[in-house]
Amino acid sequence: xxxxxxxxxxxxxxxxxxxxxxxxxxxxxxxxxxxxxxxxxxxxxxxxxxxxxxxxxxxxxxxxxxxxxxxxxxxxxx
Amino acid sequence: xxxxxxxxxxxxxxxxxxxxxxxxxxxxxxxxxxxxxxxxxxxxxxxxxxxxxxxxxxxxxxxxxxx
Amino acid sequence: xxxxxxxxxxxxxxxxxxxxxxxxxxxxxxxxxxxxxxxxxxxxxxxxxxxxxxxxxxxxxxxxxxxxxxxxxxxxxxxxxxxxxxxxxxxxxxxxxxxxxxxxxxxxxxxxxxxxxxxxxxxxxxxxxxxxxxxxxxxxxxxxxxxxxxxxxxxxxxxxxxxxxxxxxxxxxxxxxxxxxxxxxxxxxxxxxxxxxxxxxxxxxxxxxxxxxxxxxxxxxxxxxxxxxxxxxxxxxxxxxxxxxxxxxxxxxxxxxxxxxxxxxxxxxxxxxxxxxxxxxxxxxxxxxxxxxxxxxxxxxxxxxxxxxxxxxxxxxxxxxxxxxxxxxxxxxxxxxxxxxxxxxxxxxxxxxxxxxxxxxxxxxxxxxxxxxxxxxxxxxxxxxxxxxxxxxxxxxxxxxxxxxxxxxxxxxxxxxxxxxxxxxxxxxxxxxxxxxxxxxxxxxxxxxxxxxxxxxxxxxxxxxxxxxxxxxxxxxxxxxxxxxxxxxxxxxxxxxxxxxxxxxxxxxxxxxxxxxxxxxxxxxxxxxxxxxxxxxxxxxxxxxxxxxxxxxxxxxxxxxxxxxxxxxxxxxxxxxxxxxxxxxxxxxxxxxxxxxxxxxxxxxxx
Numbered sequence: 001x002x003x004x005x006x007x008x009x010x011x012x013x014x015x016x017x018x019x020x021x022x023x024x025x026x027x028x029x030x031x032x033x034x035x036x037x038x039x040x041x042x043x044x045x046x047x048x049x050x051x052x053x054x055x056x057x058x059x060x061x062x063x064x065x066x067x068x069x070x071x072x073x074x075x076x077x078x
Numbered sequence: 079x080x081x082x083x084x085x086x087x088x089x090x091x092x093x094x095x096x097x098x099x100x101x102x103x104x105x106x107x108x109x110x111x112x113x114x115x116x117x118x119x120x121x122x123x124x125x126x127x128x129x130x131x132x133x134x135x136x137x138x139x140x141x142x143x144x145x
Numbered sequence: 146x147x148x149x150x151x152x153x154x155x156x157x158x159x160x161x162x163x164x165x166x167x168x169x170x171x172x173x174x175x176x177x178x179x180x181x182x183x184x185x186x187x188x189x190x191x192x193x194x195x196x197x198x199x200x201x202x203x204x205x206x207x208x209x210x211x212x213x214x215x216x217x218x219x220x221x222x223x224x225x226x227x228x229x230x231x232x233x234x235x236x237x238x239x240x241x242x243x244x245x246x247x248x249x250x251x252x253x254x255x256x257x258x259x260x261x262x263x264x265x266x267x268x269x270x271x272x273x274x275x276x277x278x279x280x281x282x283x284x285x286x287x288x289x290x291x292x293x294x295x296x297x298x299x300x301x302x303x304x305x306x307x308x309x310x311x312x313x314x315x316x317x318x319x320x321x322x323x324x325x326x327x328x329x330x331x332x333x334x335x336x337x338x339x340x341x342x343x344x345x346x347x348x349x350x351x352x353x354x355x356x357x358x359x360x361x362x363x364x365x366x367x368x369x370x371x372x373x374x375x376x377x378x379x380x381x382x383x384x385x386x387x388x389x390x391x392x393x394x395x396x397x398x399x400x401x402x403x404x405x406x407x408x409x410x411x412x413x414x415x416x417x418x419x420x421x422x423x424x425x426x427x428x429x430x431x432x433x434x435x436x437x438x439x440x441x442x443x444x445x446x447x448x449x450x451x452x453x454x455x456x457x458x459x460x461x462x463x464x465x466x467x468x469x470x471x472x473x474x475x476x477x478x479x480x481x482x483x484x485x486x487x488x489x490x491x492x493x494x495x496x497x498x499x500x501x502x503x504x505x506x507x508x509x510x511x512x513x514x515x516x517x518x519x520x521x522x523x524x525x526x527x528x529x530x531x532x533x534x535x536x537x538x539x540x541x542x543x544x545x546x547x548x549x550x551x552x553x554x555x556x557x558x559x560x561x562x563x564x565x566x567x568x569x570x571x572x573x574x575x576x577x578x579x580x581x582x583x584x585x586x587x588x589x590x591x592x593x594x595x596x597x598x599x600x601x602x603x604x605x606x607x608x609x610x611x612x613x614x615x616x617x618x619x620x621x622x623x624x625x626x627x628x629x630x631x632x633x634x635x636x637x638x639x640x641x642x643x644x645x646x647x648x649x650x651x652x653x654x655x656x657x658x659x660x661x662x663x664x665x666x667x668x669x670x671x672x673x674x675x676x677x678x679x680x681x682x683x684x685x686x687x688x689x690x691x692x693x694x695x696x697x698x699x700x701x702x703x704x705x706x707x708x709x710x711x712x713x714x715x716x717x718x719x720x721x722x723x724x725x726x727x728x729x730x731x732x733x734x735x736x737x738x739x740x741x742x743x744x745x746x747x748x749x750x751x752x
Contacts, residue, residue, distance in 0.1 A: 009500075013581050046673065090480055103489070114514075131426070
């Protein structure tokens, strides 16, 4: 994991307003997307974020992340 | 089932005091916010004024508003 | 200086709030549960409205929409928020002064008065749904005359507000007793925040108290024949704007004293926090007229003064943005965060208390922009009374405040019940879902407002006229609003599942201790003058006198203390045709007047 699962959830939530308004922004550069196209583009972006988050970490990052295990991967105990 | 909703002290790996702490991240984030505000302000000018017909305000409208 | 600030010790080290203050914990818990009940009913009415006005699903008569809207506004903006904050303030006073309330019977008395007030307000509102009871209060949260409610509605509001006044007395009593024992100590920060907020509230509620007791209640009882609607409106907004700070300041308090702690750091600056609360005390009240930019009968100059004060109010909010982010960053760096933006990854995003408050703060940053639009006199004309405003306050009170309150509930519930939180993962999903739902709903409301879609309208669909969206369509905006409303309702359901689940959870011995964040720069760095509450109150009163004396005098001068003869409109189903006739008459008269005026202008202009 590149980021913790909690952080991934927040990143995904944060992409929602960007995706919703991306269509408006694109109109300014004369690209008209339909609702379906815009939803599909949103899914692609979300997919990319998820894939990126699950990529194995670089070695130099691992050192510090090991100290931070409780942040993301704590079993929730339910 | 015991779940602590509080951040564990064990998460803390170092102690940063008043003098060592340099909040550059805050500067970066707040700077970004101001940049967004400025951009939105410009955006508002285009959306609100250039995009619309002249808005009638003044005597006539306020009298109708009274009703 | 890198000296450590004092360690906050509770009555018993490592104990929860209910261990240290069992009697007070019961009151706080009762206040929380009261606020959650209001949240549940008000939230349900919220989704009913989104589905109705977007024409996605209509099951009630459109006339009932306004009763639903009134209940939604009053239950959420007044009952939910204020019950929750009196609980938080009582917690803050007892925890930070480390002493119980002076007399627990008094504490129960003001809580009881608030409950009684709420019940009296709720009866006429809910009676508005049925014709069998001759009672209604479908006057919306703002209860503008000539809309008239049943006297019980006004009476209930008065009792509720008096309850909050007595709560303030309770907090001041605790502080004075503490001060007598600790004459040389600084006011602890949470207590300072409670006291400044309470003082602001005392000044602010004078407006609504006069509006109700001198005008609206006697008018509703038939003791006086008419009121001056502009006067009661102005008195309402005298209270109506600062009331938003009454909601917001407890949320700020949570950002200052809880967020740094859950981030794993310390509050960046105690003096800055004090400055912010002093600024709110001074500037909150003399701004109300900015809600009346389009009210005829108030001179532009007075509106300009209100605008200036409002713009000054941005200052404490921007100071807060800096201090709170800096405190979070401190926590992140202590947890190993690095870089300009990389530290964000080191924050405890897994913790619903943290994530909820952080997302609430983020939404508030967005609301800051729409707030600046509202505050600007000329730009306000473009969005006044449109759906934009509804979008704005769903970001502020509906997210910055409500989401913060829900997030800290996950910390407070174990403290006041002694039971572990039912499910942390559900809590995390709940706060994130609220953010996503509000993104859809509020964003679409803002955009609909830009197209001119009105607020407070059951059916904003018109024959022979269509709102035109620059991008997409009004139908899409409506779909986003309905989708957002549904997501928010789901989020509420998860929240209540957690509240109920926790209430039925077993007692736990391994709960975190009661307490709040320590500071990097403590109260010893704050100038003593900041604690001079009398000085700040005096300045606040002077500013209010400056901002309001002349507008109110001129309103009374022009319209009379009890106004021109205005017919009351108790809105219920059988009076609607009458209302329609009266409105029609008014509009015809107004149009005729407008026509005459235009005619006279034209004759004046043409030589």
